[in-house]
Amino acid sequence: MTDTYEPRLRSEMRIVRGALDRLREDLFHDAFAFRPLPPLAADHRLVRVLPRRAARYARWFPHAALAAFTGLVMLATVSHEGGPVGIVAALLVGVPMLMTLFRPVGAWWLSTGVILCTSVALGPWSPAALFSHLFVMMVVTLRTRPRVAAEMWLLTAATGIFTGVFLQAFHPYYSLSGDMFQMMLLSGVLLFAVAAVRGLRETKQQVAAQVAVTEVERSRRTVLEERTTIARELHDVVAHHMSVVAIQAEAAPYRVQPTPPELAAAFQTIRENAVAALTELRRVLGVVRSENPDAFADPEAPQPTLEALPGLIENVRSAGLSVDHVTTGAVRPLPQGVELSAYRIVQEALSNVLRHAPGAGARVEVSYVLGGLGLRVVNGPPNRLAKPSPGAGHGVLGMRERVAMLSGEMTAEATDEGGYEVAAFLPVAPGGQGAAGEAAA
Structure with a gap:
């Protein structure tokens, strides 16, 4: 039995020692370090909806709101207490609240000291001091780790027990159990709610970052x-x-x-x-x-060229898409790399119309010009809801890769009518050489 008891005792001691180390790291080590509350991010919803000039000031909205709320609490304290006592009480209440903007852990220690000193000197916790302390703990919970909320709650409970025992010695009618239980229950519920909100917000940010990656x-x-x-x-x-x-x-x-x-x-x-x-x-x-x-369906099959474009369009029409095909300019043979890329671009653009714009009509324009080949695939708005597609937008990446390989230019954007347009130009030097010809030869 002794052999089993000693390892358990050592394990429990390690747990206690680790908890004390974390407590010292969170609340004691560099407690009054300067940690200013950062302004709202530039992509925050409040900043995005406001005009540019107002958005510059809206980033400091949390600071202004906290300062204004602190001012209201201080004015209420002065009016309640009255006279010089009210002014001193307002300062004792307001300074820790404002201090959370710059030194959050230090603000909690200052608020705890105010409660301890005023309770010992003047009696049970005043409503203003209690409210200020709860507010400070909530702000610190929003700005630090969730475990700090539990540590502050436990130390606040210890402070309350100490002051309660002290007050019972000098105030026999003071009820330690009733006041302490209500205060700790209220603060525990509030801190848990704030920690849960902060944890949910961080989880959403992590999920958004992971989705972006x-x-x-x-x-x-x-x-x-x-x-x-x-x-x-x-x-x-x-x-x-x-x-x-x-x-x-x-x-x-x-x-x-x-x-x-x-x-x-x-x-x-x-x-x-x-x-x-x-x-x-x-x-x-x-x-x-x-x-x-x-x-690859058939590795030995020849690669398609623009001569196979009518067959592609007929195949798409058989799938239910209405397609108009227009060719302008003097049709001439082009380098194989250019014709292959042109065919694939039209193929991918029509596939995107089928996938993302069901029921819409499309138009394919192929223009043979002096400096190369122009392509334009445009479709109208869909007449029904498209099914979700996990690869949305990735076909455009492939088309851009082909155009960039041939030193061409491409645009892919929505139209004013609610449709979509893909336009590309593939350069061909006179004689079929140059940038496009070098890619194929």
Whole structure:
């Protein structure tokens, strides 16, 4: 039995010692440190709804409200007590309340000292002193850890018991149990309510911060997945051109007879470099390839171009979306990377219309201009409520990645009529080269 008792005793002593250490850290260590109450955040609801000039002052609303309330309490104390005694009592009540703005724990100690001294000198706790002390404890609970509320409550109870025992010695008719029980019950309920409100507010802030972090990570993952898709699609485009280079370099010496040794060696070097580039391209593609091999429906199928756009639009129409397709300018072949990205942008924009604007009509405009290719996909307002979509907005990220890859420009924004518009310009230098051509070649 002794062997079991000693470890339990040591464990209990460690718990008591830890509690005392936390009490010393919270209420004794650097108790009067300067900890000013910060102003309201710039994104606070009260600050956002006011004009800019008024919002600058609204950030200090908690400070002004506390100071005004303290002034009312001090005026009530002066009118109740009257004369010089009222002025002294008002100062003893008001100073700790104002002090919570700058030194919250120190304000509680000052309020406790006021209650202790006035109780010993003048008798039971006065209503003004009790109200001031409760207010100070509530403000300190809002500004510190929840456990500080319990520590203040326990020390206030100890102070009340001490003053009650002292008063009973000099005031036989003073009831310790009745006054103490009412005071501790009232303060306990108030402090618990304030601590619960503060804990709920902190929980909401943590949840909001976590949601923001999750959204950022989801957007980042979406961008990486889109880049992986782009890398695989560009592999087909670049591999085609490199294969043509290798075949032409291998066949060129047989077209020139007799072939000079230097020319044959140069063509052989070109072919070897092209084959090496293809090998490295496949190795890099293996690094960025999706872990799910079924993520691409048909890896061997050719990548779509703008020639396949009518088929895409017919497929969307069969899903119930009314789509108008307009092509302007002189239709001409464009670099494969440009046509592939244009097709994917239109595809994603129409998918977003189906997902987020059910029942709305859409219009697809493809413009062949001198400097490149213009795209515009616009839809009207939906005629029914769209189902929630966890990926809302991530398709736009993918479209921006494709446009940025080709050094183009893109806008995606709501229209005045309640619809949505996606507009992009993909530059193509004369002859199909330049920024877009380099991305595909």
